[in-house]
Amino acid sequence: MGERKDPHVSEGKPKAVATRDAYGSALLELGGKREDVVVLDADLSGSTKTAKFAKTFPERFFNIGISEQDLVGTAGGLSLAGKVPFASTFAIFETGRAWEQIRQSVCYSHLNVKLVATHSGITVGEDGASHQALMDVALMRVLPGMTVIVPADGTETGQVIHAVAEYDGPVYVRLGRAKVPAIMPEDYRFRMGRGYTFHRGKDANIIAAGIMVSVALEAQQQLKAEGLDVGVVNMSTIKPLDEETLLRTAEASRLIVTAEEHSILGGLGSAVCEVLADAHPAIVKRIGVRDTFGRSGKPDELMKLYGLTAEEIVKTVKTYL
Amino acid sequence: MKAATVVKNAGALSLRAKEVRREIIRMLTEAESGHTGGSLSAADIVTVLYFYKMRHRPEDPLWKERDRFILSKGHAAPLLYAVLALSGYFDRTLLRTLRKVDSVLQGHPSSKMLQGIEVSTGSLGQGLSIANGVALGLRMDGLDSRVYCLLGDGELQEGQVWEAAMTAAHYCLDNLCAIVDNNGLQIDGFCCDVMKIEPVTDKWKAFGWNVFDIDGHDMEQIIAALDEAERVKGKPSVIVARTVKGKGVSFFEGKAEYHGMAPTKEEEEKALKELA
Numbered sequence A: 001m002g003e004r005k006d007p008h009v010s011e012g013k014p015k016a017v018a019t020r021d022a023y024g025s026a027l028l029e030l031g032g033k034r035e036d037v038v039v040l041d042a043d044l045s046g047s048t049k050t051a052k053f054a055k056t057f058p059e060r061f062f063n064i065g066i067s068e069q070d071l072v073g074t075a076g077g078l079s080l081a082g083k084v085p086f087a088s089t090f091a092i093f094e095t096g097r098a099w100e101q102i103r104q105s106v107c108y109s110h111l112n113v114k115l116v117a118t119h120s121g122i123t124v125g126e127d128g129a130s131h132q133a134l135m136d137v138a139l140m141r142v143l144p145g146m147t148v149i150v151p152a153d154g155t156e157t158g159q160v161i162h163a164v165a166e167y168d169g170p171v172y173v174r175l176g177r178a179k180v181p182a183i184m185p186e187d188y189r190f191r192m193g194r195g196y197t198f199h200r201g202k203d204a205n206i207i208a209a210g211i212m213v214s215v216a217l218e219a220q221q222q223l224k225a226e227g228l229d230v231g232v233v234n235m236s237t238i239k240p241l242d243e244e245t246l247l248r249t250a251e252a253s254r255l256i257v258t259a260e261e262h263s264i265l266g267g268l269g270s271a272v273c274e275v276l277a278d279a280h281p282a283i284v285k286r287i288g289v290r291d292t293f294g295r296s297g298k299p300d301e302l303m304k305l306y307g308l309t310a311e312e313i314v315k316t317v318k319t320y321l
Numbered sequence B: 001m002k003a004a005t006v007v008k009n010a011g012a013l014s015l016r017a018k019e020v021r022r023e024i025i026r027m028l029t030e031a032e033s034g035h036t037g038g039s040l041s042a043a044d045i046v047t048v049l050y051f052y053k054m055r056h057r058p059e060d061p062l063w064k065e066r067d068r069f070i071l072s073k074g075h076a077a078p079l080l081y082a083v084l085a086l087s088g089y090f091d092r093t094l095l096r097t098l099r100k101v102d103s104v105l106q107g108h109p110s111s112k113m114l115q116g117i118e119v120s121t122g123s124l125g126q127g128l129s130i131a132n133g134v135a136l137g138l139r140m141d142g143l144d145s146r147v148y149c150l151l152g153d154g155e156l157q158e159g160q161v162w163e164a165a166m167t168a169a170h171y172c173l174d175n176l177c178a179i180v181d182n183n184g185l186q187i188d189g190f191c192c193d194v195m196k197i198e199p200v201t202d203k204w205k206a207f208g209w210n211v212f213d214i215d216g217h218d219m220e221q222i223i224a225a226l227d228e229a230e231r232v233k234g235k236p237s238v239i240v241a242r243t244v245k246g247k248g249v250s251f252f253e254g255k256a257e258y259h260g261m262a263p264t265k266e267e268e269e270k271a272l273k274e275l276a
Helices: A019-033 A051-056 A068-080 A091-097 A099-107 A122-127 A136-141 A154-166 A212-225 A243-252 A268-279 A299-305 A310-320 B010-031 B037-041 B043-053 B074-087 B092-097 B127-140 B159-170 B200-206 B219-231 B265-274
Strands: A037-041 A061-063 A084-088 A114-117 A147-149 A171-174 A196-199 A204-208 A230-234 A237-239 A255-263 A283-289 B068-071 B147-152 B176-182 B210-215 B237-242
Touching (some): A019 A051, A019 A154, A037 A068, A051 A061, A068 A091, A068 B127, A068 B159, A091 A099, A091 A136, A099 B127, A136 A237, A136 A268, A212 A230, A212 A255, A212 A310, A237 A268, A243 A268, A255 A268, A255 A310, A268 A283, A283 A310, B010 B037, B010 B074, B010 B092, B010 B219, B043 B068, B043 B074, B043 B219, B068 B074, B068 B127, B127 B147, B127 B159, B127 B176, B200 B237, B210 B219
Parallel strands (some): A037 A061, A037 A084, A084 A114, A204 A230, A255 A283, B176 B237
Antiparallel strands (some): A196 A230
16 A cells, blocks of 8 residues: 555645544445455445445445344344444434344344444434434443444544454444544544543543534633633543543542533433542533433534533533532 | 264154253253243254254354354243253253353353354344344355244244345345244234234245245154255245144143243153153
8 A cells, every 4th residue: 555645634734524424434444454344234325424335345335224123133143254344324223223132132242243323413413303313322331341432533533443343342433424623633542441631620621522522622722711721531432431531530620521412311421420429529510412302403503502512611610610 | 073963864853852852841840930832842943953954063163164043032042052952062961050040041042151052132033134144244255154043933023023034135145044933822822813923924925035834843844945945046045834832742732821931840740751
């Protein structure tokens, strides 16, 4: 291979890219490197971006049609035959419709299946509540042996896809539809089960995942302008949670704010509370969708409507400091 | 490494099936719970698979070129444990530990606990999808191994079975053979009363499968169907095996209540006499 240009970098400056697009590119690269990688989709390959892989490696791509339970089971069978299957569809259908198949067929047998779902969270936008997965992390997190990863940007997504292909066991990777700013530093290297600390604050720390990491960084800048020292951690692996980083962060400041594009029930905020309640009681405030369904609208309108904004984080930090 | 013992004669296979049934009765009685009816109804089919048809090596359970058996009706675990033990995958004395708290013989098969089990099952409707995936993977690798998947007839009420039926036909999985243990009963009663599944053979035909309709207790018919299925190219095969729930023990036969009930000590004694 010759010199490869990172498709997410133009003239040295990273650009905003949807994590699903980064997934499509990473799969293509992975497919070229590894013969054992196979991809399955449930009639959404254009949206999940697995279509790129399908076009280049048609003999290793299986469209299962609109049948998510069969999608998960077939992926499980391919893993038993020694393949490394990536099974993709929208997050709510993959984790909701096929939850019990993931529990019984994949996790109970600890099969090497990579469930990479797109269209998670409220930023699905106009399609509305039926298509917005606000509880997928909760559903996957309770499964024994499951790893749950929510990448923050395109660069991290690419690294996550390569990392999970090397790992033997079931993984859920949560991706989005909307473009997200590139925020991870150039020298960042994703490690499964490790959070990335941008800065550790003395006044408060924000533990965020997915698109909320960039929102948290924005809030941090606003708070800095007001003289507050606030830290940000990208907790991209939600299970197993990086307890060491979390505990160190909680020791640094009295206030922890979690931020996720997910229900505040069962996701990152809950995971953080579980660890801190056991090991290092702290004041934790959770930013997320508050036990309600979403609705139609433009992604940025919905982010405002459900309080997933830098302003909301700033307000929360200042209220509970 | 030698392959599993192959029994070629239908009469000898019947004797082996009787032995399998005796083990099922003994282990269920000892366990004091478990699924009697559906383990006995499929005993002839699974005996023919393990002692005649399938290419497998009990000493090398992960042998790459083995044929695969997936027990989609996971509640027939006692049957699977019996044939695995008699094949030599593990010691027969282990059968006495079925369903005990320190045993690897779980109420429904757990692949992480016991070698010889391809995948954990028990929640119905999921095995055929897995069998499809295995069949696709084997074909990609150019292996001529075959995949067998045993389903219950009540299990056909699960929608995922028909999703998988479409997939197998769409991908022309002729290295796959499904077998339906068509004993006509499910926990709540007759399948035709609970939720009608007939016409079963027409359903599979309509989904693009090659269908065999046989007496699931006639060894010659089971052998012939399994052999013929291997010769059918371009589509998956299904054997609809007409069976009797509780087969082999007169007072269990055709009784829905013995779907999920183990024999008592007295019943065990009587049953073993009938199976002598």
